[in-house]
Amino acid sequence: MRSIYLRGIATVALFAGLLGAFAVSHAGAAALEIGGIAIVATTEGDLLAMRGGPGAGYAALTAFGAGTELAVLDGPLAGDDGRLWYQVAGHGLMGWCAAEWLAPPAAVSGTRYIGGSDGEVNLRDEPSLSGGVLLLIPEGGAVAPLGAGGYADGIDWALVRYGGTTGWVASAFLGGVSAGGGGEPAAAAPVAAPPPGVAGLVVGGNAQVVGTDGYDLRVRDGIGAGAPIFTTVPANAVVAVVNGPLSDETGATWYGIAYDGLFGWASGQYLSPTNAPPSLRAQAGGGMMSAYGSGPAVSNPVRGQAIMAAALQYLGTPYVWGGTTPSGWDCSGMIQWLYLNVSGLAIPRVSQDQWRYGTPLRPDEIEAGDIVFFFDTDGPGITHNGIALGDGRFIHARDASRGTVISWLDEPFWVSHYAGARRP
Numbered sequence: 001m002r003s004i005y006l007r008g009i010a011t012v013a014l015f016a017g018l019l020g021a022f023a024v025s026h027a028g029a030a031a032l033e034i035g036g037i038a039i040v041a042t043t044e045g046d047l048l049a050m051r052g053g054p055g056a057g058y059a060a061l062t063a064f065g066a067g068t069e070l071a072v073l074d075g076p077l078a079g080d081d082g083r084l085w086y087q088v089a090g091h092g093l094m095g096w097c098a099a100e101w102l103a104p105p106a107a108v109s110g111t112r113y114i115g116g117s118d119g120e121v122n123l124r125d126e127p128s129l130s131g132g133v134l135l136l137i138p139e140g141g142a143v144a145p146l147g148a149g150g151y152a153d154g155i156d157w158a159l160v161r162y163g164g165t166t167g168w169v170a171s172a173f174l175g176g177v178s179a180g181g182g183g184e185p186a187a188a189a190p191v192a193a194p195p196p197g198v199a200g201l202v203v204g205g206n207a208q209v210v211g212t213d214g215y216d217l218r219v220r221d222g223i224g225a226g227a228p229i230f231t232t233v234p235a236n237a238v239v240a241v242v243n244g245p246l247s248d249e250t251g252a253t254w255y256g257i258a259y260d261g262l263f264g265w266a267s268g269q270y271l272s273p274t275n276a277p278p279s280l281r282a283q284a285g286g287g288m289m290s291a292y293g294s295g296p297a298v299s300n301p302v303r304g305q306a307i308m309a310a311a312l313q314y315l316g317t318p319y320v321w322g323g324t325t326p327s328g329w330d331c332s333g334m335i336q337w338l339y340l341n342v343s344g345l346a347i348p349r350v351s352q353d354q355w356r357y358g359t360p361l362r363p364d365e366i367e368a369g370d371i372v373f374f375f376d377t378d379g380p381g382i383t384h385n386g387i388a389l390g391d392g393r394f395i396h397a398r399d400a401s402r403g404t405v406i407s408w409l410d411e412p413f414w415v416s417h418y419a420g421a422r423r424p
Helices: 004-017 301-313 331-343 351-355 412-417
Strands: 037-040 048-051 060-064 069-078 084-090 093-098 120-124 133-138 142-152 155-162 165-170 206-209 217-220 229-233 238-247 253-259 262-267 271-274 359-361 371-375 382-388 393-399 403-408 418-423
Touching: 069 093, 069 238, 133 165, 229 253, 229 262, 238 262, 238 271, 301 331, 301 382, 301 393, 331 351, 331 382, 331 393, 351 371, 351 382, 351 418, 371 412, 412 418
Parallel strands: none
Antiparallel strands: 037 069, 048 060, 048 093, 069 084, 084 093, 120 133, 120 165, 142 155, 155 165, 206 238, 206 271, 217 229, 217 262, 238 253, 253 262, 359 418, 371 382, 371 418, 382 393, 393 403
16 A cells, blocks of 8 residues: 555544643643734644634644644634633634644744854754754854754754744754854844735735636645645635735745635735625635535445446546547546446536535545546646545546556655545
8 A cells, every 4th residue: 555645644634632632731821912923832742733613622623743833813712621722724724723832933932053063953854863954054053942842863852943944953052152153142134124015915904816817716835836735716706815925935925815714825916905805615616625613524435435336347448538428538527427327416527617516525534436636737727537446546537548547646746736635
């Protein structure tokens, strides 16, 4: 069995048992500013669960590592478990995190300096010698500890931020003096000018999706075109602006937006200020994932197994663009035929419309018979789909040279184009 994709599913499945279920709290959690930023801290190397409501009894939606920056939306509220909880946004989701694991940036940003090295130290992506090297920090370089630690390979590790990069360094190197010498802090670096924003676009206001030539606007789980696509918003829909402007490495401007319960980052190039109220997904469409607080998708294993079994009977069927029968079909034609002839369910004809049909699924919810979708495989937008087999594989009408085949979701090409999954 392949590992990369399945490991991700297993990780998600474990979120319910992470820090959000701990009964012991840290007293004196720092107050956070609504509309500001919180940093995940003091997790002692574990992950912090984001939950569907203010309490450990709510389902875990995702989890964050130490040092993750989250947007603070509401709180604190007292949960049934006696803790205080904040509503936050991160990983493209909105949910609730226990206050004792969150800190304002100022609480974890005391400056330390690298010392005792041979000239520079490694900033790693994991707290171990096997962690990848993100960059080298010179002797005397100023870092901001983020309140998390780890122990591996006989070394104590500290999570720090150096410049705009977060990673791990050996704690033994944090006792140095500044690059300016004498133990005095180095002169503060010039404060960068804020990135140029879209005129009239402000946090707390609304924005309309414009300039996409009718295509959906991609909302990402981070700043920059390299961040994973989390959801989409239809052309002309209205969203709320909740963060920004911030610049990516190319200087492009990005805004944090909220779209009827979904949160992510969108390029300012496609946003225009408006006084119109925010759109609802039921009215405007779009969106790769629904808010998860309503509970998991309803499982239908009998139908799913029947769809999968029928699909496997047609392995090798020729690919015919526009085809809709087993004599020759394209990707969405295959899916439409299977659902109609196996379960009697009439679903839309093309992949873009099938994408808008059914219940969105998290990776850990995908079962045999569900539909997996991919973007930008042949032109912009949702351009390809297939039937999940439930084990990290999917069957699909790939192209004219290969016909109907089975592929792994963790193959690099499909990973880079994966959009999400639906259950009709």
